[in-house]
Amino acid sequence: MKRKKYVVAVSMLTILSVAALAGCGKKEAASESKVKKIVVGTGNSYEPYCYLDDKGNLAGYEYEVLKAVDDLLPQYEFEYKTSDFANVLISLDAGKIDLAAHQYEWNKERDEKYLFGKEPYTTYVTYITVAENHPDIKSLDDLQGKKVKSSAGSNTSYILETYNKDHKDNPIKIEYVNNSTDEETITGLLNGVWDATVMTKRDADKLNKNYGKTALKVTGDPVQTSSTYFVFSKKDTELQGAVDGALKQLKKDGKLKQLSIDVIGGDYTESE
Amino acid sequence: MGKLFEWSRFFENIPKILPYLTVTFSIVFYATFFGVLLAVFIVLIQIKKVRVLYQISKVYISFMRGTPMLVQLMLIYYGLPAIIDPLLGTSINRDWSAVVFAYVTFILNQGAFLSVIFYSAVTSIPYGQTEAGLSVGLTHYQTFIRIILPQMIRVALPPFGSDLVGLFQGSSLVFLIGVTDIMGRAKTIGSATKHVLEAYVFDVIIYIIISLAVRLLFWYLNKRLDYTNGRKTGGKEGIPWIST
Numbered sequence: 468m469k470r471k472k473y474v475v476a477v478s479m480l481t482i483l484s485v486a487a488l489a490g491c492g493k494k495e496a497a498s499e500s501k502v503k504k505i506v507v508g509t510g511n512s513y514e515p516y517c518y519l520d521d522k523g524n525l526a527g528y529e530y531e532v533l534k535a536v537d538d539l540l541p542q543y544e545f546e547y548k549t550s551d552f553a554n555v556l557i558s559l560d561a562g563k564i565d566l567a568a569h570q571y572e573w574n575k576e577r578d579e580k581y582l583f584g585k586e587p588y589t590t591y592v593t594y595i596t597v598a599e600n601h602p603d604i605k606s607l608d609d610l611q612g613k614k615v616k617s618s619a620g621s622n623t624s625y626i627l628e629t630y631n632k633d634h635k636d637n638p639i640k641i642e643y644v645n646n647s648t649d650e651e652t653i654t655g656l657l658n659g660v661w662d663a664t665v666m667t668k669r670d671a672d673k674l675n676k677n678y679g680k681t682a683l684k685v686t687g688d689p690v691q692t693s694s695t696y697f698v699f700s701k702k703d704t705e706l707q708g709a710v711d712g713a714l715k716q717l718k719k720d721g722k723l724k725q726l727s728i729d730v731i732g733g734d735y736t737e738s739e
Numbered sequence: 740m741g742k743l744f745e746w747s748r749f750f751e752n753i754p755k756i757l758p759y760l761t762v763t764f765s766i767v768f769y770a771t772f773f774g775v776l777l778a779v780f781i782v783l784i785q786i787k788k789v790r791v792l793y794q795i796s797k798v799y800i801s802f803m804r805g806t807p808m809l810v811q812l813m814l815i816y817y818g819l820p821a822i823i824d825p826l827l828g829t830s831i832n833r834d835w836s837a838v839v840f841a842y843v844t845f846i847l848n849q850g851a852f853l854s855v856i857f858y859s860a861v862t863s864i865p866y867g868q869t870e871a872g873l874s875v876g877l878t879h880y881q882t883f884i885r886i887i888l889p890q891m892i893r894v895a896l897p898p899f900g901s902d903l904v905g906l907f908q909g910s911s912l913v914f915l916i917g918v919t920d921i922m923g924r925a926k927t928i929g930s931a932t933k934h935v936l937e938a939y940v941f942d943v944i945i946y947i948i949i950s951l952a953v954r955l956l957f958w959y960l961n962k963r964l965d966y967t968n969g970r971k972t973g974g975k976e977g978i979p980w981i982s983t
Contacts, residue, residue: 521931
C-alpha cells in the first residue's frame with residue numbers, strides 16, 4: 468500500500484512541476500487588446516546593426532530603425548527577441564518570430580521561402596576582403612582552392628556556394644564560422660587561417676578602425692551589389708505592407724538617413 | 740584594437756557579466772531539482788519493469804545520452820512546440836521564452852543522466868540487504884527508505900557531483916537559442932567592445948570557482964555520509980580537487 472502511495476506521490480509531483488513550468492512563460496499573454504504584438508527577431512553580435520550594449524540591452528541600427536517604424540504604426544507593438552544569426556531565419560520558419568532583421572540581402576533561395584519587404588533600408592555592397600599584405604586577389608576566380616571565411620545562412624555563403632556549383636573542379640573552400648567576433652576575423656585573416664572573407668566596405672573600415680591600423684583591405688569589384696530588407700513569413704503581407712509604408716515615410720522625412728549617419732557613421736540608405 | 744588583454748577592461752567587465760550568473764544558476768537549479776524527480780520516476784519504472792514505460796525509458800535514456808546536448812536544445816526549442824501546440828491547442832511557441840525551453844531541455848537531459856546514476860546506485864546494494872530488512876519484519880518501503888536509500892545515496896554522490904560540474908559547463912550552450920548567460924554575455928561584450936578575451940578569462944575564473952565549490956561540497960557531503968565512521972576509508976583522502 469505504502470509503496471503505491473509513494474509512486475503516486477512522485478508522479479503527481481512530476482506532473483505538477485511540469486505544469487508549474489508551463490505556467491512560467493504565460494504571464495505576458497494576458498494583456499492582449501487591439502494592438503497586435505509583433506515579435507521581431509534579430510541578432511546579438513553584429514555591431515553596429517544588432518548587438519547588446521553595456522547593460523545587456525539590444526542596440527544598433529536595426530533596433531533604431533524598427534523602433535522608428537513601430538512609432539509610425541499604432542496598430543502594432545514590436546517585441547524583440549535576439550539570437551545567434553543562423554537561428555533568426557529558422558525562428559521565422561518555426562513561427563517564433565514575425566519579422567527578421569539582420570541586414571538581410573535578397574536572394575533567390577531566401578525569396579522562395581520568405582516574404583521580403585519591398586523597401587530596402589540599407590545598401591549592401593560586398594567585396595572580397597583580404598589581409599593588407601596578401602598576394603593579389605581580385606576576384607572570386609582568384610579564390611579557387613583558397614579558404615574563405617563565411618557564416619552559415621548568409622548571402623555570402625549563398626553566392627560562394629552558387630559559384631562553386633559552376634566550378635566543381637577547383638571550388639572555393641568555404642569555412643563556415645558563425646558568431647565570430649571581429650578580433651577573430653582580423654587575427655584569422657592576418658595569420659592565414661583564412662585567405663579572404665567577404666564583407667562591406669564599411670565593415671572593413673570598422674574593423675581597421677578598431678584594430679588601430681590598417682590590417683584589411685577590400686579588393687576588386689563588388690562581389691554583390693544589393694540592399695537589405697526586412698524579412699517576413701509568406702502569409703504576413705499586411706505587416707509587410709505596413710512596415711514598407713513606414714520605411715517610405717522615414718526615408719521621405721530624412722529620418723532613416725539620420726539614423727544611418729548616427730548609428731553606422733554614414734548615409735548608407737540610398738547608395739554608397 | 741591595441742593590446743589583446745588589459746586588466747582595466749577585465750575589471751570593467753565584471754559588473755557587466757556577474758548579473759547573468761543568475762541565468763546560469765537558474766538553469767542548473769531547475770535542471771537538478773526537476774531532473775532528480777524525473778530520474779527517480781524513471782528508476783521506479785526500471786526497477787518495477789513497468790510494461791511499455793520500461794521500454795520507452797530505455798530508448799529515452801539512450802537518446803539523451805547518445806546525442807549532443809546542442810542537438811537536444813535545438814530539437815526542444817524548435818520541435819517541441821511543433822508537436823505540442825497543434826496537439827493541445829496551446830501556443831508555447833510564442834508564450835514560452837527561450838529560457839523556458841532551455842529549462843525543459845536540461846531537465847529532460849539531467850533526468851536521463853541522473854536516472855542512470857541512481858539506477859546503478861540502487862542495484863549496487865546487494866539483495867542480501869533487502870532480504871535482511873524483510874527478515875526482521877520491515878516492509879518493502881521501510882527497507883528501501885531505512886536500509887537501501889542511505890547506502891545508495893553514498894554510492895550515487897560522487898558521480899552526481901561530477902554530473903553537476905558538467906551541467907554548469909553545459910549550460911553555456913543556451914546562448915545559441917538566444918538566452919544570455921555568462922558565456923553569452925562575454926560574447927556580446929566581445930562584439931560590442933571588440934575585446935572578448937578579458938570576458939572569456941573572467942568566465943573561466945567563474946567556472947573554476949563554481950567547479951571547486953561543487954567539488955568541495957560533495958567532498959564534505961561524502962565525508963558526512965561515511966557511515967563507517969572512518970573505519971574503512973577514514974575520510975582522510977584529502978581534498979579531491981588535486982587528484983581528480
